[in-house]
Amino acid sequence: MQILKIKGHESFDPNKRRNWSASTLQEVAECPKRYVLRRGNFPSIWRKSGFPTKSSSAQIRGIVVHALVSKVVDFVESSTETPLQAAMGYLRKNGGYVELLKATIEVELDKLKGNPRSEMFIDLFRKELVSEIASLRNQTQFFVNKSLTHFKSTVPDAVGSANLTGSTKKKIGIVNSEFHIEDASYPIEGFIDLLVVGDQRDRILDFKTSKDIHPEYWEQLKLYAWLWSRCAENQFPKETELSIVAGIGTIETISLTHEDLLSLERDISAKITESDQLISLKEPMAIPTAENCKFCAVKVVCDDYWESSVGSNAGKTDSWGDLRVRITSDLGGGNWKVTFLDTGEIGMLLLGERDDGSISVDAEVRLLGVFKKVTEDDEICIRLSQSSEIFLYSPPRK
Numbered sequence: 001m002q003i004l005k006i007k008g009h010e011s012f013d014p015n016k017r018r019n020w021s022a023s024t025l026q027e028v029a030e031c032p033k034r035y036v037l038r039r040g041n042f043p044s045i046w047r048k049s050g051f052p053t054k055s056s057s058a059q060i061r062g063i064v065v066h067a068l069v070s071k072v073v074d075f076v077e078s079s080t081e082t083p084l085q086a087a088m089g090y091l092r093k094n095g096g097y098v099e100l101l102k103a104t105i106e107v108e109l110d111k112l113k114g115n116p117r118s119e120m121f122i123d124l125f126r127k128e129l130v131s132e133i134a135s136l137r138n139q140t141q142f143f144v145n146k147s148l149t150h151f152k153s154t155v156p157d158a159v160g161s162a163n164l165t166g167s168t169k170k171k172i173g174i175v176n177s178e179f180h181i182e183d184a185s186y187p188i189e190g191f192i193d194l195l196v197v198g199d200q201r202d203r204i205l206d207f208k209t210s211k212d213i214h215p216e217y218w219e220q221l222k223l224y225a226w227l228w229s230r231c232a233e234n235q236f237p238k239e240t241e242l243s244i245v246a247g248i249g250t251i252e253t254i255s256l257t258h259e260d261l262l263s264l265e266r267d268i269s270a271k272i273t274e275s276d277q278l279i280s281l282k283e284p285m286a287i288p289t290a291e292n293c294k295f296c297a298v299k300v301v302c303d304d305y306w307e308s309s310v311g312s313n314a315g316k317t318d319s320w321g322d323l324r325v326r327i328t329s330d331l332g333g334g335n336w337k338v339t340f341l342d343t344g345e346i347g348m349l350l351l352g353e354r355d356d357g358s359i360s361v362d363a364e365v366r367l368l369g370v371f372k373k374v375t376e377d378d379e380i381c382i383r384l385s386q387s388s389e390i391f392l393y394s395p396p397r398k
């Protein structure tokens with residue numbers, strides 16, 4: 001992996017019109033600074049907006065499964081055949097789940113091109129995802145089968161077959177996948193994995209590729225139910241059943257009455273106001289905790305992380321972690337003498353072939369996912385793995 005040169009974040013416009021979602025409200029509640037940094041501009045590293053994320057095969061797996069479930073359900077919804085016939089026909093025509101999954105994986109991997117933190121892992125991700133194709137197939141099939149149970153066994157009988165206008169974008173039927181709702185009064189939106197419109201009650205289903213069901217999943221579904229209760233195309237708001245379908249066999253369900261949903265409004269409105277305020281501060285608050293920072297995509301540009309006990313990897317013990325050093329002299333062969341910025345200790349950074357000539361004395365280097373080894377001579381050496389990241393850091397313009 002190349003050495004990336006970063007200058008901190010250059011700009012973030014808090015006044016830019018943005019729609020909140022369950023996940024972005026949650027992100028601001030966890031750490032406002034993360035929200036802001038993730039949406040800043042980093043022209044020194046790439047031309048797109050936001051900080052590039054380091055993807056993983058687990059992340060791509062979730063996206064691929066959701067995309068394929070949506071494709072099958074959309075086809076069934078638009079077909080004049082029975083749901084089972086339509087799904088079987090679609091799968092047969094496209095080579096079955098395995099071929100469809102492979103094609104969807106390629107679409108997602110293609111999106112990583114140009115991402116300086118992920119592009120070099122495309123082949124590795126492909127290999128990992130293809131090696132678990134049987135498990136992806138089981139997962140997708142489980143979600144598709146769960147979706148099919150909500151279709152009537154005859155030709156779909158559209159509840160309201162007109163194209164939606166205004167706040168929603170898709171044609172509404174009995175079963176609607178990836179249903180987008182943008183609220184007309186509040187700046188907030190949601191994508192419902194599966195919305196099933198019924199006579200007695202409506203159902204909202206969310207598919208999670210994780211095995212466990214976390215409390216925030218319910219917050220997300222309640223928000224979707226609230227959005228749906230206010231949606232212009234919801235002509236008869238009624239009790240809503242919320243289900244989380246997780247792993248390949250877990251389903252949990254709760255019900256909300258229309259009155260429950262109405263009472264959510266105050267809470268959601270307060271969260272939106274608070275989030276707007278938190279991200280518009282000149283120095284958005286950082287909340288460096290082990291849980292928040294462990295997988296934070298922007299920790300390398302977050303000084304609060306490096307200056308906190310969470311980001312400090314001090315001490316003479318062998319360990320994996322993140323390190324911040326200043327280069328003090330060139331030892332040759334891609335090896336550098338360094339000073340650890342949080343302790344002042346001296347050590348050696350062993351870059352070997354990954355030294356591309358961009359490092360020089362006095363530079364600040366931020367390292368993610370490296371191994372700190374204490375040698376028999378009591379020297380601290382920093383070693384890299386294939387996935388370790390090296391950033392040459394210079395502070396942002398003031």
Ligand code: SF4
Nearest residue numbers: 031034293296302305
């Ligand atoms: S590293 Fe931690 S404190 Fe910094 S932005 Fe990320 S979550 Fe927030």
